[in-house]
Amino acid sequence: MTAAVEVEAPAVEPGLYDIDAELYHSDPIPGGSLSSSGARKLVAECPAKFKYWLDNREPPKKALELGTAAHKLVLDDGPELVLVDADKWNTNAIKDEVAAIREAGNIPLKRHELDQVNAMAAALRADPEAAALLEPGSGTAEQSAFWEDGGVWRRARFDWLRHDGQIVDYKTARSCRREDLEKAFNEHGYMQQQEWYLDAGVALDVADPEKPFQFVLQEKEPPYLVVVTTCDPMAREIGRHLNQVALNAYAICSQSGEWPGYLPNPMTALPSWVERQYA
Numbered sequence: 001m002t003a004a005v006e007v008e009a010p011a012v013e014p015g016l017y018d019i020d021a022e023l024y025h026s027d028p029i030p031g032g033s034l035s036s037s038g039a040r041k042l043v044a045e046c047p048a049k050f051k052y053w054l055d056n057r058e059p060p061k062k063a064l065e066l067g068t069a070a071h072k073l074v075l076d077d078g079p080e081l082v083l084v085d086a087d088k089w090n091t092n093a094i095k096d097e098v099a100a101i102r103e104a105g106n107i108p109l110k111r112h113e114l115d116q117v118n119a120m121a122a123a124l125r126a127d128p129e130a131a132a133l134l135e136p137g138s139g140t141a142e143q144s145a146f147w148e149d150g151g152v153w154r155r156a157r158f159d160w161l162r163h164d165g166q167i168v169d170y171k172t173a174r175s176c177r178r179e180d181l182e183k184a185f186n187e188h189g190y191m192q193q194q195e196w197y198l199d200a201g202v203a204l205d206v207a208d209p210e211k212p213f214q215f216v217l218q219e220k221e222p223p224y225l226v227v228v229t230t231c232d233p234m235a236r237e238i239g240r241h242l243n244q245v246a247l248n249a250y251a252i253c254s255q256s257g258e259w260p261g262y263l264p265n266p267m268t269a270l271p272s273w274v275e276r277q278y279a
Contacts, residue, residue, distance in 0.1 A: 014147040016161075016206050021078070022105060024144045024157050025057075032254065033146065033153035036196040039246035040189035047249055051259035066117065066220065067172045069107050073121035074134060074170055075160060077141035080106040083114055116220075120172075123224035130216045130226045133168045134160055145200040152251050156200040165208030167197050170216045176227040181217065190215065191231045191239030192246075199243075 012030065019028070027033055034042075042050045072078040082101045086094050087110070101108040109117070125131050139162035146155045160168040173184060185191060194213045201207020218226045231239065253259050269275070 014204065015145075016204055017144045017146065018140075019144050020105075021142065021157070024155070027155070029146060029153045029155065031153070033155045034247065034250045035155050035157075036193045039196060039243055039250070040192050042246040042249050043192075043242045044189065046262050047253045047259040048261040051253075065107050065109075066113060069109060069113070069117045070120050070172055070218070070220075071159065071170060072107070073117055074124055075141040076136065081114060081117070082106050082108050083111060084108045085111055119222070120218060120220070120224045124216070124218055124226055127226040127228075129228045130218075133162070133166075133214055133216060133228065134170065138162050138164075139166075139168070143206075145204055145206070147200060147203040149199070149203070149247070150251070152247055152254075154196075154200070154247075156197050158197065158200075161201075161206060162211075164211065165201070165206070166211040167201055167207050167213045168216060169193070169197070169213070170218070172220050173217045174220065176217050176219050176225050181227065181229065185231070185235065189239075189242070191235040192242050193239075194231050195236055195239040195243055 012028075027035075038050060038054065041053055068078060069081050072081055084094065084098055084101070089095060089098055089110075098108045124134070139160050141160055143158045143161050144155065145158065146153065148154070158167055159170050162168060171190075174180070175184075194215075198207065198209065198213055202209055212230050215229050216226065217229065218224055
């Protein structure tokens with residue numbers, strides 16, 4: 001399996017790169033590339049909204065910052081966590097301090113938030129299955145993959161790429177109850193992400209297709225329960241189909257320069273469950 005290349009310049013050749021998150025998310029491929037997040041947005045909404053999202057990235061939301069902070073402690077990679085020891089961040093001095101921390105690429109946290117992510121990391125290390133998958137030294141964190149597929153550049157960023165070729169993705173969740181995870185996987189398109197990352201691993205010969213992709217999910221509230229899971233065969237098939245739809249749409253829109261909105265909808269029905277209720 002090929003090793004990661006340490007670079008500072010943008011990636012211009014297919015491969016696995018050790019670059020920071022900011023460079024990855026800025027999309028260093030000349031002419032643009034499609035990420036798993038972009039593919040999911042393309043099929044969940046429409047090309048016009050995808051293009052607006054691409055050109056108007058929003059600053060990180062607080063919930064996402066907490067997730068990134070948890071990643072830092074669990075994977076030992078990422079931005080520094082900086083304690084801003086004030087209950088309220090409403091004075092100009094504190095606002096300036098917080099802004100400066102974010103400008104430097106780090107994550108400002110209140111004391112209770114820092115305690116929270118430390119407790120989450122401890123709970124995860126106490127889970128035998130999750131701890132074994134993410135054991136320090138067993139893999140490399142935050143590796144960026146770039147590859148070309150039928151004329152479309154694709155990219156992915158592995159949370160944890162084990163030395164034995166297994167891909168592991170760590171996520172925080174509101175609930176790890178089976179029914180809630182099923183809804184979350186559908187809502188966030190995790191089945192697409194799984195297949196997208198496996199495509200990357202196989203295309204670049206850095207992942208073993210015989211080893212199952214694993215999600216390590218952890219609740220954000222005490223006792224910070226952990227579940228390790230993967231998509232079932234039907235979910236994977238749906239993920240592959242949706243990824244292909246996204247790739248086709250991206251290729252056509254990129255070539256034409258046109259990013260259309262929703263399809264015409266002259267007549268709207270009610271949800272099928274409502275129709276069944278009155279049938």
